[in-house]
Amino acid sequence: MIILDRICKAFGDKTVLNSFSAELRQGSRYCIMGASGGGKTTLLNIILGLQRADSGTVSGVPQNIAAVFQEDRLCEPYSAVANVLAVTGKTVAEQDIIALLGALGLQGSEHTPVKNLSGGMRRRVALARALLAKSELLILDEAFKGLDDSTRERVIAVLLEYSKGKTVILATHDLRDAEALSAEVLYI
Amino acid sequence: MNDRVKNRIFKACAVVLALVLWHILSLLVGSEILLVSPFDVAKRLFALLGEEIFLPTVCFTLSRIALGFLSGMLCGTVLALAAGRFKIIETLLWPYMLTVKSVPVASFVVLALIWLTSNQLSVFISFLMVLPIVYTNLLDGIKAVDKKMLEMAEVFKMPFLRRLRYIWLPSVKPFLLSGCRIALGLAWKSGVAAELIGYPEGSVGEVLYYSKLFLNTADLFAWTVVIVLLSVAFEKLVLFLLERLMKGVESL
Numbered sequence: 001m002i003i004l005d006r007i008c009k010a011f012g013d014k015t016v017l018n019s020f021s022a023e024l025r026q027g028s029r030y031c032i033m034g035a036s037g038g039g040k041t042t043l044l045n046i047i048l049g050l051q052r053a054d055s056g057t058v059s060g061v062p063q064n065i066a067a068v069f070q071e072d073r074l075c076e077p078y079s080a081v082a083n084v085l086a087v088t089g090k091t092v093a094e095q096d097i098i099a100l101l102g103a104l105g106l107q108g109s110e111h112t113p114v115k116n117l118s119g120g121m122r123r124r125v126a127l128a129r130a131l132l133a134k135s136e137l138l139i140l141d142e143a144f145k146g147l148d149d150s151t152r153e154r155v156i157a158v159l160l161e162y163s164k165g166k167t168v169i170l171a172t173h174d175l176r177d178a179e180a181l182s183a184e185v186l187y188i
Numbered sequence: 189m190n191d192r193v194k195n196r197i198f199k200a201c202a203v204v205l206a207l208v209l210w211h212i213l214s215l216l217v218g219s220e221i222l223l224v225s226p227f228d229v230a231k232r233l234f235a236l237l238g239e240e241i242f243l244p245t246v247c248f249t250l251s252r253i254a255l256g257f258l259s260g261m262l263c264g265t266v267l268a269l270a271a272g273r274f275k276i277i278e279t280l281l282w283p284y285m286l287t288v289k290s291v292p293v294a295s296f297v298v299l300a301l302i303w304l305t306s307n308q309l310s311v312f313i314s315f316l317m318v319l320p321i322v323y324t325n326l327l328d329g330i331k332a333v334d335k336k337m338l339e340m341a342e343v344f345k346m347p348f349l350r351r352l353r354y355i356w357l358p359s360v361k362p363f364l365l366s367g368c369r370i371a372l373g374l375a376w377k378s379g380v381a382a383e384l385i386g387y388p389e390g391s392v393g394e395v396l397y398y399s400k401l402f403l404n405t406a407d408l409f410a411w412t413v414v415i416v417l418l419s420v421a422f423e424k425l426v427l428f429l430l431e432r433l434m435k436g437v438e439s440l
Contacts, residue, residue, distance in 0.1 A: 050339050065343055073340040075354040086354040087344040133344055 001025055002047070002137070002167065007056035009042050016042050019056070022186055026062075026136070029168040031178035034188035040171035041070050043188065044139050047169065062167075066135035068143040072126045076115040080106060080125040083114055087133045100128050103158050105151055119146040124155060131162040138163050140170040144177060156180045224405040232410040241395075249310065249392040250418060253379040256314025257372065257426070263315070264322030264367075271323070272330035285320045293317065297382045306386035310393070313382035314375040321374065325367025329360035353438055361434055365427065372426060376419040 002024040009017040016039035024030055032040050045051040047058060048067060066087075074083050084097045101110050104124040109117060114125055123146050130138060143159075144152045159168075160181065170177060178185045207226050214225040236242050271278035293313065300312050337355045346354070383393020392411060399408040 048343055050343070064345070067340075067343050069336070069340065071336060073336055075337070075358065077358050078354060082354075086350055087346055089347070089350065129344075 002058070002060045002062075004043075004047070005057045005059070007043065007046060007053045007058070009039065009046065009051070009054050017046075017053070017188070020188060021056075024167055024169065026167055027165050029163075029181050029183035030170070031181065031183040031185045032169060032171045032188060033173070033175070033178070033185055036173070038188050040188060041141055044141050044169065044171055047137075048139060062136035064133075064135045065137045065139060066130040066133040067139040068123075068126045068130045068141060070141040072114075072122045074114045074122060074125060074129075077113055079111045079113055080117070080128065081110050083125055084129045084132055087129055091134065092132050097128070097132060100132060100158070100162070101125070104128055104155055120148070120151065123147060124151075127155065127159070131159065136166055138166050138168045140168065142171055142173075144172070144174075153180070221403045221405055224409055228406045229409040229413065232406040233413055236407075236410050236414070241390075245390060245392055245395060246414065246418065248388075248390045249380065249383060249415075250422070252308075252310040252391075253314045253375050254422065256311040256316075256379060257318050257375040257422075259311070260315040260318025260371065260375070261322050261368065264319045265326055267319075268323045268326035268330060271327050278327065281323070285323060288316055288320045289324075293378045293381060294385065297385045300382070301386055306388035309382045309386040309388060310379040310391070314379040317374045317378040318371040321371040322364075322367050325363045325370075326360065329363030330356075332363065333359040357434060357437055365430065368426065368430060369423065372423040373419065376415065376422070380415055 004020060004022045004024070007017050007020045008015070016037070020039075020043065022030075032043060034040050042051060044067075046053050047061060048065060049061070075086055078086065080101055081094060081097050084092070084101075085094070088097075098110050101107070101124075104127065106121060106124055106128075109121060114122055117125065123143065127140075127143055130140070130143075140159075144155060147155060156177070168181070168183070170181065170183065172178070175185075177183075210226050214223045217223045220228065267277070267281060271281055296316055297309065297313060300309055304312055333356060338351075341351045341355055380393055380396070383391040384396050385393075387394040387397040392415060395411055396408060399405070399411065
């Protein structure tokens with residue numbers, strides 16, 4: 001279980017997290033919701049260990065984490081397949097990567113450098129990378145940003161299939177995401 | 189005809205035009221000592237190729253400048269990696285790099301002649317000119333690496349070799365190649381200039397020195413053409429090997 005205990009974080013005069021607490025059960029799905037600039041990304045970064053809370057503690061975070069960041073953070077000159085291989089190494093077969101990319105609607109773009117892909121396609125490459133990386137915790141920061149409704153449905157179906165047994169934390173503005181994922185909603 | 193071929197034809201035409209202008213100018217000047225014609229230079233160049241001293245002289249200078257360049261590149265790379273990792277090293281190295289970049293090469297040559305034999309002069313001077321360029325460019329490349337990509341690598345626990353291939357290399361590569369291009373040209377210019385001042389026996393610098401002493405302008409131009417050709421060939425070889433090395437790392 002991941003325990004977030006009275007997490008506080010401020011940037012200058014602006015407090016973004018004010019004594020936020022939650023207990024996240026292994027294998028469950030959670031949606032963090034709140035206004036823009038409300039601290040969702042900051043909270044995810046604190047869980048990921050990329051930022052430090054001003055006060056409060058985070059415990060129980062598993063060793064292996066995968067993430068879709070707010071920005072795609074892809075290796076630009078490399079293809080979608082290479083971007084996945086960059087994190088998985090040879091532990092995942094290339095045909096499995098191609099199968100997942102196909103399921104996410106990226107057939108035909110598997111070997112295209114990601115710098116030549118559209119915003120929505122890049123987002124799905126970032127998601128494929130996170131889904132195939134060895135992890136017990138999946139952190140998704142607005143993972144469906146830039147996707148149209150039908151693609152979003154398709155991507156959520158793939159996410160549900162590939163995230164079985166993992167703890168999923170999704171930061172989103174859209175309540176439909178929480179419903180589609182049957183996730184518990186945590187408001188900031 | 190594609191643009192590349194067209195561009196090559198235009199460049200060849202520009203070279204021919206420059207040679208014609210050079211020839212006309214040499215006719216107008218009318219003195220071989222002041223300005224030799226391109227035909228005389230070509231004749232002297234072909235004669236040089238058959239001379240006994242040609243190959244040993246070229247090998248003498250080439251080996252020393254190559255050694256200076258490679259040691260400067262190796263040292264610049266190691267120091268840039270250390271400075272990229274530890275800020276204190278960058279700060280400590282700053283005055284040395286600034287000095288080497290700012291002090292005229294002639295001052296170093298005179299100083300080096302006191303410390304070293306003239307045989308080692310071009311190695312040291314090429315090394316000294318290459319070091320700060322490779323160091324500065326590589327350090328800029330290291331600093332330009334996207335911190336968010338490094339965070340991503342940290343989260344996914346990417347091993348070192350994959351970080352090198354997917355994150356560091358794409359960022360550092362253009363800086364390193366551009367630094368090498370500049371350093372290669374400078375290694376030759378400074379190395380030959382050092383030889384000209386120290387005129388070590390059997391070097392290109394020595395033959396240039398005697399060409400000047402005996403007002404043998406055809407020799408001076410012919411050897412200059414040899415230096416330019418050597419410099420271009422060396423640059424192409426080094427950049428080719430560097431690209432191959434990086435491709436090797438990329439395919440790890």
